[in-house]
Amino acid sequence: MTKEWFYQHKLGLLALLVVFLAIGLLASCDRSEEGGGAGQVQDTGLSADANALAQERGFTPDDVYAALKTYMPTGELDPYIMFASGGQGGQVLVIGVPSMRILKVIGVFTPEPWQGYGYGGSSNDVLASGFMDEDHPLLWGDTHHPSISETNGEYDGKFLFINDKANARLAVIDLRDFETKQIIKNPNAINDHGGAFVTPNTEYVIEGPQYAAPIGWEYASLDDYDAKYRGLITFWKFDRVTGRVDESKSFQIELPPYWQDLCDAGKGPSEGWVFCNSFNTELATGGVELGNPPFEAGTTQNDTDYLHIINWKAAEEVYNAGKYDMINGIAVISMQTAVDEGLLYFTPEPKSPHGADVTPGGEYIVVGGKLDPHVTIYSFDKIMKAIEGGGLDTDVYGVPVIPLDASMEAQVELGLGPLHTVFDDKGYAYTSLFLDSAVARWALGGPYADKHPEEGWTLVQKLPVHYNIGHITAAEGDTATPDGLYVVALNKWSIDRFANVGPLLPQNFQLVDVSRTGDQMKLLYDMPIGMAEPHYAQIIKADKLQPFEVYPEIGWNPETMSIHPNAITSPEEARVERDGDTVEIWMSVIRSHFVPERVEIKEGDQVIWHLTNLERTRDATHGFALSGYNINLSLEPGETQTIEFTATQPGTYTFYCTEFCSALHLEMLGYFLVEPKE
């Protein structure tokens, strides 16, 4: 039996195994009633041990099914990779699906010592590029929505983008080495939320706003909220060749000071448009201590807020025509221009909306209202007809509003607290129900209706999850062709699911099997996330990722993705040179020694230290830790890094390798002697 044969027949085999085990369980139950002992069942065709174990642990057939679906024998690789936001940890988590094994935590907005991220090498420059300014570093972020780069509406596995809600920043991660390459501080927004979302060919990375502030967050009294506070959506132009956002070709659109929330880019018929929901069309400004309604009441008075419908292709033309103002170094299309040029429309959405999700074919936009038991489905076709029909009323800021009955296709009652929606290949949608703590599977209508046995726009199944689900994500779920084997519920509370680790509890990612139609969703696995509160995640087919195994050549600079000018290719080139007060070191790093092993300098010297890992063996990473100087690098095979510092502390220091790279790893060290000034 070949491996391929096994994979092709895996589901069948699993089902067979489950049936066997179920029979075994039943048979053994009968026996124990007759006084028979456990572990004596021999008639199932299975080893008595596995059967006995399942029985001993009280497994149901569902448990056995779940175990068989998620277990990865050693050396077997997960078919899917999930990129999850790391929430206020400021990172991205890389997780194998369905085994739910954490493969990596990528440092993004927060220094990360394992990767030596922010402890001396070129990653310091990446982090620094996202600071407020030189004097105001930002050393954490609140990551919410990871977004894999797309080609023709499909994840292409090349780049990953993620926003920092806390400080309105965007990060670019190169999936050749899974390292953060760029952080951009939005020059006109101080917080964001509706990012990162890509357009179907990653022309732009969308960064939507959230809590309104004056453009450039200049001081303005809350009494001037209506006039001076604004929303702001940013279209960051992405350059695939450089692998960076080009700020000089990016633009923003001024929006009313509603709190724009989640966005999603249109595709297929709706390509060229982006849809963002909003809340606080009440323009509440809080001040419960002054006798005002608290924000939670002030922002929820209206029965509807506005879905923002933005024509980014037309906005690009407006930008190219120069109809913008430069504000803090970036082009801003004013709200008036956006209205005049037909870039911006609204339609009402009930009530306190959160997620806005475009169906795989791009025909519909699904909105979940946190305080409405329905999801509302908008038809892009109807929206276009309403816009073409003209004669629309406007909101107080002059933005045309399409009436709900002119834009809506359907509403489906799902339950309490619908937030986010994802899709599969069977014409089903999955919506997270925060208050119900459930995943709702419902049947899409329109062109999706003949993919499933149910009638369109109907609820099919509600699967309880544990507990308080926020986002939900599906395999290839945001693409034009979702896969539909797995859904992951990203639960905010875990309460009793794991051992008590004190009053701060982990989040709970729950893997859900959605491979079968009808009410056959099954919970497969609980994965505690004990490092922060993730929000969104995306799941890509693992074979779409083609990362380096080792850096392509010795002397590789991950920042430029090219050869470092100060790389060396052998220990013979290692040396120390002095020029006045500047000491420059070219160091080779290979199992199990640094060359040179002694670096002797004087207090106050400027140190420029180049390190090259000469290894070509996969996994032969060396660390470089310099005691007392807050320096710590991770040098992957082929990598060159440069650190620069002033030797302000005299004394005897050691540097050593932090990765257990060989039997003589402990011997991989050197002395750094700083002779005191006279």
Ligand code: K7E
């Ligand atoms: Cu619902 Cu930031 Cu997308 Cu959290 S957000 S859940």
Ligand code: CUA
């Ligand atoms: Cu190199 Cu340990």
